[in-house]
Amino acid sequence: MRDSACGLGSGGQGGFSLLEVLVAFAIAGLALGVLFGGTSEALQSTAIATRYEEAVVRARSRLAAVGRDGTFVVGEQQGEDGGGFRWRTRIARVNVAPGSGQGRVPVLYSVSVAISWGEGGTVRSLQLDTSRVGFAARDGQ
Numbered sequence: 001m002r003d004s005a006c007g008l009g010s011g012g013q014g015g016f017s018l019l020e021v022l023v024a025f026a027i028a029g030l031a032l033g034v035l036f037g038g039t040s041e042a043l044q045s046t047a048i049a050t051r052y053e054e055a056v057v058r059a060r061s062r063l064a065a066v067g068r069d070g071t072f073v074v075g076e077q078q079g080e081d082g083g084g085f086r087w088r089t090r091i092a093r094v095n096v097a098p099g100s101g102q103g104r105v106p107v108l109y110s111v112s113v114a115i116s117w118g119e120g121g122t123v124r125s126l127q128l129d130t131s132r133v134g135f136a137a138r139d140g141q
Helices: 018-065
Strands: 075-082 085-096 104-119 122-137
Touching (some): 018 104
């Protein structure tokens, strides 16, 4: 009795030929290569996004500290922030509101905080900008 359901025909042997097995391995290898490449890119993108998120937190912290005590130092300051991050803060006076000439005068300052870091041979950076109101004493008072 012949077992035609298992692929055993008249005089034939069951199984795959060597060529069929090699083609199957080649297809599986290509599929795994694409899968691993996509996974690798996803992990790299996640690492980059994590560094950007950390840079945003650091920049917001620096921005919150500017003028906290009511003092704005016009100019540029920079330094290391740890973890491979560098920061730069720029403060510029935008205008002075017209006043009565008495006491403190509101002043608008432009504040910019930039954070940069190196990653994989590439320097990445981000910058946060805002305006803050501070007070300056009138000249001669």
